[in-house]
Amino acid sequence: MVVYKIVAADEWRKAEAAGVFAGAAVDRADGFIHFSTAEQAPETAAKWFAGRDDLTLAAVDAEALAEHLRWEPSRGGALFPHLYAALPMSAVVWSRPLRLGPDGRHVFGSLEA
Numbered sequence: 001m002v003v004y005k006i007v008a009a010d011e012w013r014k015a016e017a018a019g020v021f022a023g024a025a026v027d028r029a030d031g032f033i034h035f036s037t038a039e040q041a042p043e044t045a046a047k048w049f050a051g052r053d054d055l056t057l058a059a060v061d062a063e064a065l066a067e068h069l070r071w072e073p074s075r076g077g078a079l080f081p082h083l084y085a086a087l088p089m090s091a092v093v094w095s096r097p098l099r100l101g102p103d104g105r106h107v108f109g110s111l112e113a
Contacts (some may be wrong), residue, residue: 001062002093003035003069004111006045012056012095014034021087033083034068035060040080040112045098057098059111064091083096 007015007024015021026031036044041057050054050086062069101107 002059003037003062004041005033005035005058005060005087006049006098007056008042008052008056009054009056009097012058012090015087016095017090017098019089021089023086031084033087035069035081035083037081040078042106042108045077045108049106051100051104053100055098055106056095057108058095059093061091061093064088096100 005021007021011024012021021033022028023033034044040110044054064082065085065087066084070082071079072082072085074080098108099105
């Protein structure tokens with residue numbers, strides 16, 4: 001299974017250089033790294049990143065995160081993946097820019113590897 005992280009492109013570049021992502025400011029404040037499923041990612045982008053064109057979308061192998069990944073209720077009781085550890089870049093399947101379309105919504109395209 002793959003989970004997805006939406007993050008500012010500059011933060012992601014720093015994490016790639018370091019080999020590990022410790023989380024964005026909101027993640028560190030909450031004590032875990034927020035992820036979304038493929039179905040949840042567009043709503044996450046619209047709610048928390050509306051209008052931003054400086055983002056990276058990262059696909060992460062959920063199994064590689066082992067016991068540090070927990071599924072917890074959030075919006076409307078839906079279960080969201082939360083990582084209670086730093087994210088090693090070795091668990092990242094791919095990452096790419098997450099751009100805005102002409103309608104102002106983020107363009108996800110295929111979320112397959």
